[in-house]
Amino acid sequence: MNTVTNPPVLPSVLSVEHLKIELRHGTQPLVHDLSFDVKPGEFLAVVGESGSGKTMAARAILQLLPPGISQTGGRIIFDGEDLSTRDVKAMRPIRGPGIGMVFQEPMVSLNPVHRIGEQMAEGLRMHTGLSAEEIRARSLDMLRRVQIADPERCMHAYPHEFSGGMRQRIMLASVMLLKPRLLIADEPTTALDTLSQREVLDLMVGLARDNGTAVLLITHNLGLVGRYAQRAIVLEKGRLVETGDVPGILVEPKQAYTRKLVDALPRRQPAKAANPAQQQQPLVQVRGLCVSYPGARAGLFKRNAPVRVIDSLDLDIHPGEMVALVGGSGSGKTTLGRAILRLAPSHSGQILFRGEDVRTADRAALHRFRLACQLVFQDPFSSLDPRMRVQDIVAEPLRHLPAFDAARERRMKETLDEVGLDGLGARYPHELSGGQRQRVAIARALVRRPAFVVADEPVSALDMTIQAQVLRLFQSLQQHHGFACLFISHDLAAVEQIADRVIVMERGRIVEQGARDAVFDDPRHAYTQALLAATPRPLATLASAGTAPSPVPEKAFA
Amino acid sequence: MKKFKTHTLVGGVLVAVLLVLAVVAAVWTPYNPLGIDLRSKLQPPSMAHWLGTDEFGRDVASRAMQGAATSCLVALLTVAAATAIGLVVGVVAGFVRGWTDRVLMAFNDTLLAFPGLLLALGVMVIVGANKWGIVLALSLAYAPSVVRVVRGTVLSLREREYVEASRMIGNSEIYTMWRHILPNCMAPVAVLATSMFGWVLLSESALSFLGLGVPPPAPTWGNMLASARPYMASAVWLCVVPGLCIALTLLGINLLGESLRDRLDPRTEKA
Numbered sequence: 001m002n003t004v005t006n007p008p009v010l011p012s013v014l015s016v017e018h019l020k021i022e023l024r025h026g027t028q029p030l031v032h033d034l035s036f037d038v039k040p041g042e043f044l045a046v047v048g049e050s051g052s053g054k055t056m057a058a059r060a061i062l063q064l065l066p067p068g069i070s071q072t073g074g075r076i077i078f079d080g081e082d083l084s085t086r087d088v089k090a091m092r093p094i095r096g097p098g099i100g101m102v103f104q105e106p107m108v109s110l111n112p113v114h115r116i117g118e119q120m121a122e123g124l125r126m127h128t129g130l131s132a133e134e135i136r137a138r139s140l141d142m143l144r145r146v147q148i149a150d151p152e153r154c155m156h157a158y159p160h161e162f163s164g165g166m167r168q169r170i171m172l173a174s175v176m177l178l179k180p181r182l183l184i185a186d187e188p189t190t191a192l193d194t195l196s197q198r199e200v201l202d203l204m205v206g207l208a209r210d211n212g213t214a215v216l217l218i219t220h221n222l223g224l225v226g227r228y229a230q231r232a233i234v235l236e237k238g239r240l241v242e243t244g245d246v247p248g249i250l251v252e253p254k255q256a257y258t259r260k261l262v263d264a265l266p267r268r269q270p271a272k273a274a275n276p277a278q279q280q281q282p283l284v285q286v287r288g289l290c291v292s293y294p295g296a297r298a299g300l301f302k303r304n305a306p307v308r309v310i311d312s313l314d315l316d317i318h319p320g321e322m323v324a325l326v327g328g329s330g331s332g333k334t335t336l337g338r339a340i341l342r343l344a345p346s347h348s349g350q351i352l353f354r355g356e357d358v359r360t361a362d363r364a365a366l367h368r369f370r371l372a373c374q375l376v377f378q379d380p381f382s383s384l385d386p387r388m389r390v391q392d393i394v395a396e397p398l399r400h401l402p403a404f405d406a407a408r409e410r411r412m413k414e415t416l417d418e419v420g421l422d423g424l425g426a427r428y429p430h431e432l433s434g435g436q437r438q439r440v441a442i443a444r445a446l447v448r449r450p451a452f453v454v455a456d457e458p459v460s461a462l463d464m465t466i467q468a469q470v471l472r473l474f475q476s477l478q479q480h481h482g483f484a485c486l487f488i489s490h491d492l493a494a495v496e497q498i499a500d501r502v503i504v505m506e507r508g509r510i511v512e513q514g515a516r517d518a519v520f521d522d523p524r525h526a527y528t529q530a531l532l533a534a535t536p537r538p539l540a541t542l543a544s545a546g547t548a549p550s551p552v553p554e555k556a557f558a
Numbered sequence: 559m560k561k562f563k564t565h566t567l568v569g570g571v572l573v574a575v576l577l578v579l580a581v582v583a584a585v586w587t588p589y590n591p592l593g594i595d596l597r598s599k600l601q602p603p604s605m606a607h608w609l610g611t612d613e614f615g616r617d618v619a620s621r622a623m624q625g626a627a628t629s630c631l632v633a634l635l636t637v638a639a640a641t642a643i644g645l646v647v648g649v650v651a652g653f654v655r656g657w658t659d660r661v662l663m664a665f666n667d668t669l670l671a672f673p674g675l676l677l678a679l680g681v682m683v684i685v686g687a688n689k690w691g692i693v694l695a696l697s698l699a700y701a702p703s704v705v706r707v708v709r710g711t712v713l714s715l716r717e718r719e720y721v722e723a724s725r726m727i728g729n730s731e732i733y734t735m736w737r738h739i740l741p742n743c744m745a746p747v748a749v750l751a752t753s754m755f756g757w758v759l760l761s762e763s764a765l766s767f768l769g770l771g772v773p774p775p776a777p778t779w780g781n782m783l784a785s786a787r788p789y790m791a792s793a794v795w796l797c798v799v800p801g802l803c804i805a806l807t808l809l810g811i812n813l814l815g816e817s818l819r820d821r822l823d824p825r826t827e828k829a
Binding site: 341343367370371373374375377379382383384385386387396397399400441444 | 718719720722723724725726727728729738741742
């Protein structure tokens with residue numbers, strides 16, 4: 001590994017010089033004067049928030065810019081040749097064997113009507129003269145390499161039969177079949193949970209090392225940068241703001257923007273003093289709760305055994321407590337949150353709210369329960385009615401409270417102020433940014449001063465600096481109003497920042513629970529340990545190591 | 559912004575002219591639209607008869623004006639009724655789901671399986687050939703397609719998180735339907751309704767053509783067109799006038815419908 005002071009001797013795989021990308025009739029360039037090099041076998045991260053132009057830069061390298069957007073300046077030199085002078089036909093031999101690309105959304109990047117085997121064979125058929133048997137053998141090998149169980153069956157399966165993590169591994173396999181010299185991975189694991197994220201990236205690092213492929217990892221997640229990349233470049237609004245070796249950039253960021261990004265990383269805050277409320281009766285008590293889905297149809301009148309999603313689960317939440325519920329996708333954490341609020345049906349057990357069973361409550365009792373509870377959704381784009389103004393959305397919950405219009409209006413304004421949206425009441429949701437929308441959703445949830453709030457991944461759809469802001473806002477509101485909160489998340493870094501108590505769920509059961517510091521510092525259950533190991537927490541690791549981390553391969557498999 | 563304004567302007571002018579003609583026809587027409595004058599039959603457009611006369615010597619301009627009132631009233635009422643039925647049935651079926659949905663949709667699909675005109679013919683035979691019969695028959699024939707569109711929209715809307723949020727707030731199901739689902743269905747329904755206006759105008763002429771429309775001698779654009787058929791070669795103005803009326807009305811309604819949809823949807827308001 002080269003250090004910064006030693007100029008590299010090896011020629012670069014790719015060098016981008018003064019790249020400029022503009023919207024055809026736009027005023028401001030999307031990417032402005034961007035220059036960087038990728039050395040052979042290097043793992044380079046491109047970091048930036050949405051709108052920073054990082055995806056556009058990657059697409060420009062492959063000459064895959066969307067219509068209306070074009071490269072207006074600079075050179076992209078791959079293998080000693082400027083790619084921007086090549087036409088569509090001349091790019092074809094480059095795409096695939098030269099530069100491979102893995103896209104963000106595994107759910108849509110495989111064609112749903114073709115079998116996996118056919119899709120994998122496409123590239124080899126086009127770029128090599130291999131026979132059908134040879135192609136098949138190589139594909140099988142590669143599937144085995146990315147740890148797909150039963151590769152034979154996988155070849156004949158369709159994409160919908162696989163989970164997101166599996167699909168991303170298949171995608172990676174088919175790209176790496178061609179042994180590209182450069183792999184561009186555009187947010188390859190953003191849509192995946194922590195465990196699959198780790199698996200996919202570890203495989204990517206391994207495959208890249210085997211084939212001597214350089215990797216350009218585009219991400220907004222500094223945690224991943226800290227764990228996998230050797231060098232990083234930071235983009236802000238289409239401009240390069242900082243470049244350097246990875247531990248350095250995270251530990252001592254030189255530019256204000258980089259520092260802002262690093263500061264946005266969640267960090268642990270001192271635990272609250274033991275809450276006297278904890279000795280009181282819990283606000284929410286869940287006893288032996290079961291949720292199951294009916295099994296698949298096995299005949300006209302027959303069904304398979306129902307699938308247990310939540311399996312006789314017990315849970316207590318005390319007044320004013322921030323309880324985090326963590327687990328991978330499919331662990332049943334979202335279902336549990338919805339079942340407690342009776343948005344999803346449950347089949348047996350008890351849900352006691354202030355000692356009253358709400359699982360079997362009648363309409364009136366359910367209405368009383370809902371007046372005291374709220375839910376914050378993950379996706380701020382679909383949780384707000386597009387036809388209502390922000391002020392109407394926030395004021396809507398108040399229609400169930402006995403109050404005068406003036407008092408309602410005052411409360412609505414007050415809540416908008418609290419979430420930092422004063423003056424935006426007359427806007428429609430589509431006129432707001434993602435972070436602002438999530439603030440609206442939080443305001444709607446809190447306007448009635450609920451006693452209990454379920455927050456289902458409230459920040460996972462947001463940009464990292466916005467994530468930090470919203471998380472901090474949520475935390476301060478919780479401390480101010482003192483509601484109890486069930487914070488559902490797969491992001492342990494965020495949980496570490498705000499939770500009082502952590503509950504770990506796996507396949508519908510609680511496998512571990514305890515105070516935050518206890519769970520994070522001394523995890524007992526294997527699943528908790530795996531989750532923690534998979535969560536990139538660069539600050540914690542760098543702080544404890546005190547030195548630069550070892551080179552990538554060992555680091556990735558540590 | 560430019561496109562939006564032109565749409566509204568052209569559509570608005572066309573529809574306004576139509577409405578003025580229809581209203582004026584109620585109190586005054588150049589000639590009596592039913593007045594037969596066999597001496598001046600099949601005369602081409604002239605200073606006396608601006609748009610010529612038909613095979614009974616009736617003034618085509620007067621008949622077209624009177625026809626505008628009848629045709630547009632029939633079409634408007636039909637579209638309103640079909641949309642109302644479609645919205646109610648579609649929202650209920652899509653939102654309640656289960657057996658309600660299955661029964662409603664089974665009935666709806668049975669209606670859809672008949673060709674619309676055949677269904678209308680059947681109803682017309684039962685209720686008799688008059689204005690109200692046509693409205694009833696055509697709204698029954700057109701409602702099922704509205705039901706389909708509305709139900710589909712509702713099915714996708716009800717999974718949105720803001721519908722769930724409304725439930726969490728403690729709103730009743732009916733309020734949620736009214737406040738959050740129905741308004742979000744309006745854009746596709748507005749588009750459907752404007753194109754339906756055209757189909758209804760044409761269906762009304764088809765029914766007249768088959769002898770089941772508004773009975774003669776009362777003029778509608780449809781039966782004017784139908785009775786002009788034998789004279790298509792000799793007296794071309796007889797089919798051009800009602801045909802042009804129908805075409806211009808459709809154009810106006812469609813343009814207005816488009817700008818209406820843009821206006822209904824806050825997301826395209828500033829586009």
